Amino acid sequence: MNTYDHLTDLRKDLLDGKFSCMDWVNRHIEKIENHKDLNLFVEIFYQEARDRASVLDQKIKQGNAGKLAGLIVGIKDNICYKGQGLSAGSKMLENFQSLFSATVVERLLAEDAIIIGRLNCDEFAMGSSNETSFYGPAKNPIDPTKVPGGSSGGSAAAVAAGLCQATLGSDTGGSIRQPASFCGIYGLKPTYGRVSRHGLIAFASSFDQIGPMARSSEDLAAVLEVISGSDEYDATASQSSVDDYTSQMKANGKYRIALLKETIDNEGLDPEIADHIRKQVENLRKAGHKVEEVSFPYLDYLVPIYYLIATAEASSNLARYDGVHYGHRSPHAHDLESIYKLSRKEGFGTEVKRRIILGTFVLSSGYYDAYYGTAQKARKLITEKMQLLTNKYDFIMSPTSPGTAFGIGEKREDPIQMYLEDIFTVMANISGMPAISVPSGTHSNGLPFGIQFTAGNFQEGKLLDMARQIK
Amino acid sequence: MVSIKEKYEAIIGLEIHVQLKTKTKAYSSDGVSFGGKPNTHVSPISLGHPGTLPFLNRETINSAIKLGLACGCEIRYENQFARKNYFYADLPKGYQITQDKTPICNGGSVLIKDNEGNDKTIRLTRIHMEEDSGKSIHDLDPDYSLIDLNRAGTPLLEIVSEADFRNGVEAYNYLNEMRKLVRYLDISDGNMEEGSLRCDVNVSIRPWGREEFGTKVEVKNLNSFRHVQKAIDFEIQRQYDLIEGGEIVIQQTRSFDPVKGETFLLRVKEDAQEYRYFPEPDLPPVYVDDAHKEKIRTQLPELPKSRLDRYMNELQLSEYDSRILTETKEVAEYFDKLYAKAPSAKSAANFILGYLKAYLNENALEVTDFPISPETAAEVLLMIEQGKISHTIANQKLLPELLKNPEGNPGEIAEKNNWIQLGDEGQLMEWAKAALEAYPEKVEEFRGGKKGLMGLFMGEVMKASRGKADPKKTSALLNKLLNQ
Numbered sequence: 036m037n038t039y040d041h042l043t044d045l046r047k048d049l050l051d052g053k054f055s056c057m058d059w060v061n062r063h064i065e066k067i068e069n070h071k072d073l074n075l076f077v078e079i080f081y082q083e084a085r086d087r088a089s090v091l092d093q094k095i096k097q098g099n100a101g102k103l104a105g106l107i108v109g110i111k112d113n114i115c116y117k118g119q120g121l122s123a124g125s126k127m128l129e130n131f132q133s134l135f136s137a138t139v140v141e142r143l144l145a146e147d148a149i150i151i152g153r154l155n156c157d158e159f160a161m162g163s164s165n166e167t168s169f170y171g172p173a174k175n176p177i178d179p180t181k182v183p184g185g186s187s188g189g190s191a192a193a194v195a196a197g198l199c200q201a202t203l204g205s206d207t208g209g210s211i212r213q214p215a216s217f218c219g220i221y222g223l224k225p226t227y228g229r230v231s232r233h234g235l236i237a238f239a240s241s242f243d244q245i246g247p248m249a250r251s252s253e254d255l256a257a258v259l260e261v262i263s264g265s266d267e268y269d270a271t272a273s274q275s276s277v278d279d280y281t282s283q284m285k286a287n288g289k290y291r292i293a294l295l296k297e298t299i300d301n302e303g304l305d306p307e308i309a310d311h312i313r314k315q316v317e318n319l320r321k322a323g324h325k326v327e328e329v330s331f332p333y334l335d336y337l338v339p340i341y342y343l344i345a346t347a348e349a350s351s352n353l354a355r356y357d358g359v360h361y362g363h364r365s366p367h368a369h370d371l372e373s374i375y376k377l378s379r380k381e382g383f384g385t386e387v388k389r390r391i392i393l394g395t396f397v398l399s400s401g402y403y404d405a406y407y408g409t410a411q412k413a414r415k416l417i418t419e420k421m422q423l424l425t426n427k428y429d430f431i432m433s434p435t436s437p438g439t440a441f442g443i444g445e446k447r448e449d450p451i452q453m454y455l456e457d458i459f460t461v462m463a464n465i466s467g468m469p470a471i472s473v474p475s476g477t478h479s480n481g482l483p484f485g486i487q488f489t490a491g492n493f494q495e496g497k498l499l500d501m502a503r504q505i506k
Numbered sequence: 507m508v509s510i511k512e513k514y515e516a517i518i519g520l521e522i523h524v525q526l527k528t529k530t531k532a533y534s535s536d537g538v539s540f541g542g543k544p545n546t547h548v549s550p551i552s553l554g555h556p557g558t559l560p561f562l563n564r565e566t567i568n569s570a571i572k573l574g575l576a577c578g579c580e581i582r583y584e585n586q587f588a589r590k591n592y593f594y595a596d597l598p599k600g601y602q603i604t605q606d607k608t609p610i611c612n613g614g615s616v617l618i619k620d621n622e623g624n625d626k627t628i629r630l631t632r633i634h635m636e637e638d639s640g641k642s643i644h645d646l647d648p649d650y651s652l653i654d655l656n657r658a659g660t661p662l663l664e665i666v667s668e669a670d671f672r673n674g675v676e677a678y679n680y681l682n683e684m685r686k687l688v689r690y691l692d693i694s695d696g697n698m699e700e701g702s703l704r705c706d707v708n709v710s711i712r713p714w715g716r717e718e719f720g721t722k723v724e725v726k727n728l729n730s731f732r733h734v735q736k737a738i739d740f741e742i743q744r745q746y747d748l749i750e751g752g753e754i755v756i757q758q759t760r761s762f763d764p765v766k767g768e769t770f771l772l773r774v775k776e777d778a779q780e781y782r783y784f785p786e787p788d789l790p791p792v793y794v795d796d797a798h799k800e801k802i803r804t805q806l807p808e809l810p811k812s813r814l815d816r817y818m819n820e821l822q823l824s825e826y827d828s829r830i831l832t833e834t835k836e837v838a839e840y841f842d843k844l845y846a847k848a849p850s851a852k853s854a855a856n857f858i859l860g861y862l863k864a865y866l867n868e869n870a871l872e873v874t875d876f877p878i879s880p881e882t883a884a885e886v887l888l889m890i891e892q893g894k895i896s897h898t899i900a901n902q903k904l905l906p907e908l909l910k911n912p913e914g915n916p917g918e919i920a921e922k923n924n925w926i927q928l929g930d931e932g933q934l935m936e937w938a939k940a941a942l943e944a945y946p947e948k949v950e951e952f953r954g955g956k957k958g959l960m961g962l963f964m965g966e967v968m969k970a971s972r973g974k975a976d977p978k979k980t981s982a983l984l985n986k987l988l989n990q
Binding site for chain 2 (some may be wrong): 053113114115121123128132134135137157232234235236238239241267268269270271297346347348350351354355356357360361371375395398399400403407452
């Protein structure tokens, strides 16, 4: 039993009876336990995974196994699974259990995926290194002294380490793509509204999207097809029909690509990555794609726009964690006000508090127009500019992240440096467009890094075709 | 002494919250009902559990459009929702979904009676949609406040009036109109005691002729229309006494003590509340196009005002009668069905204001519980009109019989019980003559001016006919004979 980079190969062996689902699950559980030092899993769903495996073995025999039969999936610890723990990497929800399953979980289970556990992440998905987790940092399997990226650090690392076939992450400002880049795997942030957010713990509602992470673009497509689509429980989920990504990604299209000048000329970008991307551009041209350098003089505005709006929404979304109805309640509280103050003081970590305070400030009367109002206007402008670009080009190309995985603890004390990790990724969240990080090279430091393609809304099929063509 | 009225003008505005009668909550699919055990009508959504999202209840929007159209408001095309952020124990999400800058209805008005009985137009500022909070109960447990979240997330309309009221009576009349309206539209129970209609008032006074407003005081926790009226009148007097006593009115929120009939201080507003409103990112805007608006318009029932006009102008009923008939949609609908078949609108109105109302009052019933159908009642009225039965027989015998047996045919019942009165002139003439012949000296006295003796002669005829003589015809015959 090897690891499989393609679900189709795994499925073939399972259906041919080379091994059972139960063997497959047990093998993974063993592997997960052997990698406990990486601190990737918050919880392993032993019983559920084995129960499903035994049901699946029956189904395989009967010949009615679902599309994702045998796919071992881990979910980020901010996605609800009925009856299971759910903490968003926070002490606030340390002992919380979800009363319902996220739509994405329901859809995975309906197609016979096996959900094997929940994965470490930054607290309430706020962070770019997985270091803000209440459970401690997840480690990069390629070099355990490095971070796996964040906030979906556990999700990226579990795929890279072969502990899961695919995982679900969530991406608010780059939280799927940056860790995918750091761990050398594929990660896709779908178009805003493509995947239901019902059952995703909200960080910034107008940016949040759940997306797949895997070792191949084909597996991304397989998972995305299953989890996408309209949902009566999410009013922002798109009504448009879901494409057949698996077929679309075999189009072998020749594409027009805009390489954003300001990203590869960015002084924060690791020069080796810049050189690599230039070489990739040549490869793409040789392969028949048309790549042009295009100026996008708004890059420096993106991170501020993103953080103003995201923290504003977060300050409101996290108001419900108040110690009254569920979650951490301070044992020292003696009245309503002290329940609020002490429970939130004890339950939230520093980064979460920082963002709540920032978001509360930008929504305050007297500051609203200057900060939140201006950011919304700028968001609209950026979106329009990006729409112009994606009308003219199939893709916007850039590095995923300014560098490779950094050392644990290296940027922890410098929030601004940490926020700049998002400089190339937030544009997709600001505009709502889909974007993918494709593993593209290995740095001289031995660490992988990805390149990012962003496409027009609902062009996930094309993005996956592009990703498949990258060697 | 100069009265308040001569010296000061009171400026009063009302904010009404109407709980809608939708089957499910505003932004979740939980059931809505009054009086369930605490915390039984809840779900992860109304509990604000992690990962839940609101979703939109179309009924809420349609109810808002109905009320807006009924009040002549402008209906907004693009409707955004907003979050109003504040911490309270009965607000599980830490914010309330409401509308801030884009209320679904703007402007509009409601016609009421002022305290002198004249028509007065109350302008509306806005009507917007929002969700209710839960309930905090502070007086059931000595150590803890208890929270009931059944109500959390139920849809509300907030109706904000301009400060067009000048006294408590006007506010009372407005609440009455508004309740009538929401009940006609069938969007709310409009029940203040059960909390499906709630009202906060803002009161200030200023010397006559001054442009600038006095300091505003808000009064909350008003549980009946009378309390609203009393609280306003008390507040006007209190503020007058303060100002006349050389003090100033401080901006504050007060509550009302119905036992003492007084308002009392809840809290002094130090600063404007900081609610950090911002557009609700979980709900996309809702668009109300003209086609949808017109569709709703065609579904509107006839409204109280137009019914009132119709009864007064077309049916020539008095304003008093018309008002009572239009008080509720159900009574008005009963009346419409009744008068369509009754001999006249007036006879139909009299039946409702008399017999029917008395019956409902005695038995504490609603008109919808009245057993006799308007069609059957109309037959009874026709029988009276045609002289087949007397009023007395109808009220004392036939209608009580029909109450017991609503499916019965009034004509057959009267026939069977021998209640049909005699209208045969030959027979009546015989009895009339016999009655006069029995009392020759009384006949003389009558002719001499003692007109009260008519009762005696009538009684004789009735006796002879065993009560079945048509009194109208009998009296005409007797008069004829006596005046010969």
